[in-house]
Each structure stands twice: as C-alpha cells, then as structure tokens.
Amino acid sequence: MKKVFILLIAGLLGSTSVVLAQQDAQYTQYMYNTQVVNPAYAGSRDALSFAGLYRSQWVGLDGAPKTATFSVNTPIRIKNVGLGLSFVRDEIGPSEETFINIDYSYTIQTSAFGKLAFGLKTGANMINIDYRKLNISDGGDIFENNINNRVKLQIGAGIFYYTDRFYAGLSVPNFLESQYFDENSLDNPDAYIVSERNHFYAITGYVFELSPDIKFKPALLGKLVTGAPLQVDVSANFLFNEKLTLGAAYRWSAALSAMVGFQISDSLMLGFAFDQETTELARYNNGSYEFFIRYEILKPERIFSPRFF
Template sequence: MKKRIVSILLFVSSIALAQQEAQYTQYMYNTANVNPGYAGSRGCLSALVMHRSQWVGLDGAPKTNVLAVSSPLDSEQRKGLGVSIINDALGPVNRNAISVDFSYAIPTTENSKLAFGIKGTANLFSVDFNKLNTFNAASITNVKNNDNRFTPNIGAGLYWYSDKTYVGVSIPFMLENKFYDNDVQYIASERMHPHLIAGHVFKLSNEIQFKPATMIKVVKGAPLQVDLSGNFWFSEKFSLGAAYRWSAAWSAMAGFQINDSWMVGYAYDRDVTRLGNFNSGSHEIFLRYELFKKIDKVVAPRFF
C-alpha cells in the first residue's frame, strides 16, 4: 500500500513541479538529449541505445528508453545532424518524443570548435487513468480513460569543445505547452529547462586518465538540480566512476570500450532521500556503436 501511495504522489508531483524531462546518470554519453549543438561533434556516425529503470520495486516508477543517432554532414565536420527517439513512462503517463537536431560548428582554435544547434521535437503525451487507483469515482466522471495529446517543441544550444574539454548551454524545450486545460479540473504545463554542462579530461599517467563532468538544470517550480561525476579511464579501455545528484542520489558507474566501434556502460543509483526506503535503486545501461571511415585514424576513444 505504501508503494502505491508513493507512486501516485510521484505522478502528481511530476505534474505539479513540471519535471517532464527524463533523468540520466550517464548524461555525459547522452549529451544530444539536452544540447543540439552536440550533433556530429564526435566526427563519425554514432548510435546510442540506453535503458533506465528508476526506483526499482516502486509501482509505476519511471522507465526510459533512448535511441540516438548523429553524424557530421560534411568532410570539414562543420555541419551535424542527429535524430533521437525517447520513450518515457511514469505510472499512467507515457511520453514518446522524436527529435531532430542540426548543428553548425566554427573553429575557435586549431583544436577546438563552437557549435550552434537547433532542435525540433514532436511529443505524444498520453495518460491512461485506468492505471490509477480511484477512491472517489464520482469526482472524475468527466475524465476520459485515455487522454492523448500531440505537441511540437523547439530548442537551441551552444556547445564548445576540444579534444579534452567541453562546455555547453542549452534550452532543449522552449515552448511551454499545456495539457488538460479544457474538460479536466487541473492543468499541467511544460516549462523551459535551461542546462549547463561541462567536462574535462586530465591525464594522470600514460595508463590513467580522469574525467570530471557536471550538469546543472534549472526549472521554475522545482529545486536546482546539480549532477557531479568523475570517471577514471584505465588504458583507454575500462572506466570506473562515481556521481552525486545534489540532495538526491549517489551513483556508481562502469564502462568498457570493447573496440574502436563498440562501448558498453552501466550505472547504479541509490537515493539519499526518504524515497530510498521504498525502492532498491535505479539501473541504467547503454550500448554505443560508432562507424569510422577507413581513412580515419582513431588515436584514442573520445570520452564525451
């Protein structure tokens, strides 16, 4: 019963606090989700598949699936194109989004570029009220059992990067669309989520490198979200790291660069809030494939 109560509260809070965006621990590998300037920046055709099961053991807990593909469009690697598909489910809410990103990069130094990106997104937002426990059916007689809404959105971002450092600012969704504003007694609205991301790679020895990264997200009506992470790379093949989501969760991460094309990664989160008493943690796994041309020379795997 406690788990069901918490799951209903999660649904209500997601509407009230406008936290529509999915949560990721390994955000440093899924940058295109928050910044369209990232499209094509890896210099090759890159495909990422990611799955996240959040708050395992809690009824109606979030589950997220991601497919993202991006590539440069020209030999100078100034133009980039990306497409991503995201399915995010939370209790009775199911959201499918298809985004297209376009970026244009200009050199700032011999080894760095500044990319300007734009994002266009088509959202299908649906709620199945049959999945909710109803305590007073008379109060919701005018509510449809299934409510489906289609909304478009746009976003933009700046992404500066070199072979060792990156910094980006973006607003992936700029339009504040509203739901349930006609025949239902409550209103939910999307709100802008400005993002700041940054990371750097430090060479500690010939075999060990260290990469700290951060993502800061701001949205009206919710606390400031700050994610901090650090990954150690060993022999450019294996990584171990930890992350902290401010006042929310600790995380452990591991990754393996199978070869120049394939990489797999895993993260486990544990809540530090009272919500941690009702679940066994969160799991996140990704698989990345990259197609290099035969004339390309890969000196070392890119860490972002």
C-alpha cells in the same frame, strides 16, 4: 508502501486541477547522452554514431519512471554541419510521453584545438495519460477523461564548445511551454492538467592525463526548471588503458551512483550505472539501474581516441 508513488500522484491530481512543471527524464550517464538535451552535440564525434540508453528508476516502486533513449548523429559532407535524430520515451505513473526530434548543428573552428557548435532541435512530443492505472479511492471529473495521443511541437537550441580534453554546453531542449487539457476543461484555460516547463541545461567536463594508461575526468551537469529545485550532478570517471571506465557520481541531495564502461572495440562501447537514493525514498525502492550502448562507424582515416563525451 509500494504504492506510495502512485498515491502521491493521485493525491496531487485529486487536490487540484493543475499539475505543474513535469521534469524531463534524468540520466546518470549524461556525458554519453548529450545529444538528447543539446542538439549542438550532433556531429561532434566525427563519426556515424548510434547510442541507446535505458533507465529503470526506483526499482520496486509502483509507477516509478522508466526511460528509453535512442540517438544517431553524424557530420555530413556540407562543411561544418552535423545532423542527428533523437528519440525519448518516458513513462511515469499513468503517463507515457514520447519525444522525436531532428537535431542540426553548425560548427566553427575557434582555435587550433577548439570548436564551437550551434544547434537547433525541432520535432514533436506526444503524451498519453491513463487514469485507470491509478489506485483512486475517490474519483472526480478530472479522472473521467484520459489524455490520448496529444501532440505538441518542440523547438529547442544549444551551444557546445569542445576540444580533445574539455567540453562545455548550454541548452534548452524545448522553448515552447505545452499545456494539456482534459476533454471537459477546454473552455477553461486555467484548468490544464499537465504543464511542460522550459528546462535549462549546463554541462562541462575536463580530461586529465594522469599517466599514459590512466585518464581522469570530472564532469558536471546542472538542470533548472521553473517550479522545481535546481538539480546538480557531479561525477568523476577514470579511463584505464583506453578500455575500462570506472566512476562515481553524486546527484545533489538525491543519490549516489557507481558507473562502469567497457570499450569493447574501436566502434562499440557498453556502460552501466547504479543509483542509490540518499533521501527517505530509499526505504521504498531498490535503487535505479541504467544501461548504455554506443556503436560508431568511424572514418577510415580517423585515428581512434576514446572520449568520455
């Protein structure tokens, strides 16, 4: 049964020449990985901020997703402008997809405490599909030509409103729907193999100060893509003494998660998350693991105040 995932992919590919709506990667620690899906986040932390995340999903299942992200963002001397760079590498079954984007934000002060940022994301994604990785019992024309280094343009946008305690954002990382062809189907526009659909993200959270040493933050992430079910993640995190974060999350009809974070210093944070499936898929894997690291170069005059976002 370990090959059930690859067999499912092979079954889909063998039954039709069209595979629709490949989902973007998912993240349990999404509150720390916002820039990857929303360019308006760039510069919002008022520091030169580096962040990395690695996710191994459905451990023990052949062909299961593996995702690595890296991002860096900073405010710049031009007033109210933030710049960033984001990198995502996503592997699933026979496919490898790489995204490289430049993120730009412009922020306006809406009140004494609130800021509203508008963001643009532009770059490219490259996809490779190697059908030799599939366990195919009855191959056909679709399996004879791999997809090698196909590059497509990306253009996305987002908005992000935040205060010291509250945040909310809406974004579309890529407005352009890309279609990838095999070499024998270029004369048939209906015979594409992979179609990247628009993804719509909504994120929000609020920090409650339960005591001088304990803060509580519920958060929510919603993701919608045509041709796939609505994905909703809800989480609850507690911050103790501005050093230790403990939390839990639920991905609707999919998984339960546990999270822990350590603020090692004013500049360095480490995080870890574990997901346990709540579907039948739990019988065939050993859960999902996610590791997160953030390092920031703070402004000398900045008073350090840990944030969940």
